[in-house]
Amino acid sequence: xxxxxxxxxxxxxxxxxxxxxxxxxxxxxxxxxxxxxxxxxxxxxxxxxxxxxxxxxxxxxxxxxxxxxxxxxxxxxxxxxxxxxxxxxxxxxxxxxxxxxxxxxxx
Amino acid sequence: xxxxxxxxxxxxxxxxxxxxxxxxxxxxxxxxxxxxxxxxxxxxxxxxxxxxxxxxxxxxxxxxxxxxxxxxxxxxxxxxxxxxxxxxxxxxxxxxxxxxxxxxxxxxxxxxxxxxxxxxx
Numbered sequence: 001x002x003x004x005x006x007x008x009x010x011x012x013x014x015x016x017x018x019x020x021x022x023x024x025x026x027x028x029x030x031x032x033x034x035x036x037x038x039x040x041x042x043x044x045x046x047x048x049x050x051x052x053x054x055x056x057x058x059x060x061x062x063x064x065x066x067x068x069x070x071x072x073x074x075x076x077x078x079x080x081x082x083x084x085x086x087x088x089x090x091x092x093x094x095x096x097x098x099x100x101x102x103x104x105x106x107x
Numbered sequence: 108x109x110x111x112x113x114x115x116x117x118x119x120x121x122x123x124x125x126x127x128x129x130x131x132x133x134x135x136x137x138x139x140x141x142x143x144x145x146x147x148x149x150x151x152x153x154x155x156x157x158x159x160x161x162x163x164x165x166x167x168x169x170x171x172x173x174x175x176x177x178x179x180x181x182x183x184x185x186x187x188x189x190x191x192x193x194x195x196x197x198x199x200x201x202x203x204x205x206x207x208x209x210x211x212x213x214x215x216x217x218x219x220x221x222x223x224x225x226x227x228x
Contacts, residue, residue: 034214043218091213098152
């Protein structure tokens with residue numbers, strides 16, 4: 001099973017600033033990585049897939065990068081609605097696995 | 108637009124079984140899969156298993172193997188996840204999530220609203 005490790009667990013950032021979230025895979029997953037946003041009381045929402053492709057309807061301030069084992073989600077100029085928990089998800093191998101999440105909170 | 112609508116909350120005794128449904132609408136072909144993902148209270152996302160709507164192949168997490176059964180009813184485009192021998196640590200919100208592996212990939216574009224399963228005596 002591929003282990004996904006996210007860092008940091010909690011990230012405190014002020015509105016309007018940039019947030020950088022990291023995700024590491026325990027083995028090569030090429031670009032088979034997605035990021036999801038989860039707001040309280042809501043189902044997760046796809047943000048990025050194939051490591052760097054923005055999902056339909058997501059604003060351009062969301063971007064993803066990386067391949068192999070190291071990945072990054074960057075949110076530039078944070079808006080109030082961006083403060084949430086973000087999960088990375090590898091779909092290169094079965095079983096699919098998720099990172100433990102990064103909580104992005106208002107500083 | 109694809110929509111996934113799940114069945115309502117369940118409360119079960121330890122040792123019982125629960126069956127959660129997920130009705131998909133909006134797919135024009137059956138080359139899609141339904142994954143089941145759960146989230147225990149205050150915890151992260153945990154992949155439970157998946158089923159192909161095309162050929163009904165399944166795969167499940169080792170933690171629930173032998174206790175989980177995933178099926179589909181193609182006449183109603185509904186997927187089911189049945190989990191047996193329930194334990195307190197099965198208490199979670201169970202989500203279904205879909206992906207079209209023929210045209211896109213195995214990431215989860217659409218999610219159901221979640222079904223809370225509570226295991227308690």
